Amino acid sequence: MPWQYSQKTGRLTHDADPVVEHGYSGRAAGKNNPDMQDQLGLGPIPTGSYTISTPFEHSQAGAYTMRLTPDADTDTHRRTGFLIHADDPAHPGPISDGCIVVDRRVCKRIWRSLDQQLNVVA
Helix, strand or coil: CCEEEECCCCEEEECCEEEEEECEECCHHHCCCHHHCCCCCCCCCCCEEEEECCCEEECCCEEEEEEEEECCCCCCCCCCCCEEEECCCCCCCCCCCCCEEECHHHHHHHHHCCCCEEEEEC
């Protein structure tokens, strides 16, 4: 069973775990706001299916950052560059341009699960 992320609640779930983590996607008025999923640099990651990449060290997002590659039938509203990564401990909350942001321990858990599919729902 794939990972599932809710745009509206920020809830990330997997298999039998009802709630793995609450995160966020988007910033300001677009944060966890499904009505703004088409807004570049503001809205949350668009609904659809994504493949989770191997973790890497991102210059700004840090360790255990993973790219989210949309499936062919996912409408990204011409947006690109989606990631799942940890929050900035110095400035938590405002760092998402549409990436999914969760605690770093959850990023590690995602990769260790060996499940590389993510479904984003409203």
